[in-house]
Amino acid sequence: MEPFDLYSPAIDADPFPAYARLREEYPCYWSDSAQLWILSRYDDISRAAQDWESFSSTGGNLIDELPGRAGATLGTTDPPRHDRLRALSMKAFSRKSVEQLVAPTLELADRALDALLAKKHFEFVEDFSSRITVGLLFRLMGLPARDHNDIRRKVILAVSTDKKAKGRTREHIDAFKSLADFLAAEVAERRKTPTDDLINHLAEAEIDGDRLTEREIVMTTATFVMAGVESLSSFMSVFALNLHDFPDARRAVVADAAMLAPAIEESLRFNTSAQRFKRVLARDVELHAKVMRKGDKVALAYGSGNRDRRKFPNPDVYDIERRPQGHLGFGAGKHFCLGSQMARLATQTAMRRFLERIPDFHLTNGGIAWNSSSNFRSPVALHMAAGKG
Ligand code: HEM
Numbered sequence: 001m002e003p004f005d006l007y008s009p010a011i012d013a014d015p016f017p018a019y020a021r022l023r024e025e026y027p028c029y030w031s032d033s034a035q036l037w038i039l040s041r042y043d044d045i046s047r048a049a050q051d052w053e054s055f056s057s058t059g060g061n062l063i064d065e066l067p068g069r070a071g072a073t074l075g076t077t078d079p080p081r082h083d084r085l086r087a088l089s090m091k092a093f094s095r096k097s098v099e100q101l102v103a104p105t106l107e108l109a110d111r112a113l114d115a116l117l118a119k120k121h122f123e124f125v126e127d128f129s130s131r132i133t134v135g136l137l138f139r140l141m142g143l144p145a146r147d148h149n150d151i152r153r154k155v156i157l158a159v160s161t162d163k164k165a166k167g168r169t170r171e172h173i174d175a176f177k178s179l180a181d182f183l184a185a186e187v188a189e190r191r192k193t194p195t196d197d198l199i200n201h202l203a204e205a206e207i208d209g210d211r212l213t214e215r216e217i218v219m220t221t222a223t224f225v226m227a228g229v230e231s232l233s234s235f236m237s238v239f240a241l242n243l244h245d246f247p248d249a250r251r252a253v254v255a256d257a258a259m260l261a262p263a264i265e266e267s268l269r270f271n272t273s274a275q276r277f278k279r280v281l282a283r284d285v286e287l288h289a290k291v292m293r294k295g296d297k298v299a300l301a302y303g304s305g306n307r308d309r310r311k312f313p314n315p316d317v318y319d320i321e322r323r324p325q326g327h328l329g330f331g332a333g334k335h336f337c338l339g340s341q342m343a344r345l346a347t348q349t350a351m352r353r354f355l356e357r358i359p360d361f362h363l364t365n366g367g368i369a370w371n372s373s374s375n376f377r378s379p380v381a382l383h384m385a386a387g388k389g
Pocket of ligand 1: 236272331
């Protein structure tokens with residue numbers, strides 16, 4: 001049996017023991033079943049993420065890439081094109097525009113909490129985290145409000161993997177196409193009637209004297225929707241689960257809201273929702289006596305680097321006092337998460353409100369199913385009720 005089988009359902013539920021084995025025994029590991037290298041130690045991942053000239057993103061950063069993305073968007077280009085695309089997008093994610101999302105987050109959180117507290121049981125992902133993230137993302141991007149369940153379902157399908165087929169199925173690709181079609185219609189609309197929002201900035205902007213193509217605008221917008229909705233909603237859910245699993249941490253955060261920020265940082269280290277991203281080698285690279293060849297795929301296992309004892313002492317202990325510097329929960333290097341400030345602020349704001357109104361909660365059905373994905377780790381659903389179990 002492989003020490004790390006990316007396509008085993010067990011890896012979605014708990015990748016951490018297998019990561020530990022890779023770090024100690026196979027730090028530069030060729031996976032036959034996934035046909036890629038896996039880097040698992042903090043220093044190696046961090047160095048590879050900085051070295052975009054060797055570890056290129058132009059072949060896509062999703063391990064099972066989606067049609068049309070490679071080479072067209074932020075996560076799938078290298079400098080210098082990436083730098084310009086990123087500078088353009090940064091405008092929408094400036095500290096000021098992100099801070100303007102606090103009031104809408106509170107409003108969305110209160111509305112979600114009113115509805116879920118009216119029920120005996122609730123489902124955290126559908127009733128809270130995805131409702132807030134889809135609402136916020138769509139507002140930030142100037143997209144018309146949509147059924148959050150429909151959007152989340154499509155996004156989840158688009159980033160899911162069929163473990164048996166070792167890749168995407170028709171259903172996954174169709175969900176992505178339907179999302180892209182909806183965004184393409186929005187882009188076309190902006191061309192007719194320009195508005196002051198992110199999509200329009202992308203449509204109007206010039207890079208190297210050229211306008212972005214329709215495909216680049218749609219794929220960049222789709223990246224924001226997928227990264228925002230999947231990573232943020234999943235991370236909020238994982239954070240809620242950590243507060244459930246570690247009641248001392250929950251009590252500390254409830255007693256002092258200032259502890260929310262360090263608790264979020266520790267959860268980003270302990271179990272980030274964005275576990276692994278892909279690069280393709282632009283040249284041969286030798287590491288730990290293995291030669292990785294130009295053209296080979298490499299997975300940077302951020303979630304494993306965050307548990308490396310060489311960087312973080314007692315890495316498997318969840319400690320909200322840790323304040324982990326340089327964790328890889330948002331990646332590293334040129335592709336460091338563009339939405340990190342927004343993700344931190346939205347999680348902090350939404351969860352502060354959640355804990356004010358529901359300081360104690362429990363899971364109502366013990367087992368948790370995890371989404372099937374080669375990049376991300378997130379619970380399919382978290383069935384909960386307020387109060388002690
Ligand atoms: C807690 C929630 C989030 C986590 C854990 C997360 C994690 C990550 C990670 C690890 C990367 C690096 C990908 C790589 O190395 O190829 C990344 C990139 C990115 N993230 Fe996030 N993300 C989160 C929320 C968001 C949000 C809310 C947005 C905003 C819409 C966003 C937008 C992006 C974009 C655009 C990139 C690509 C940046 C680039 O390539 O220059 N993320 N994210």
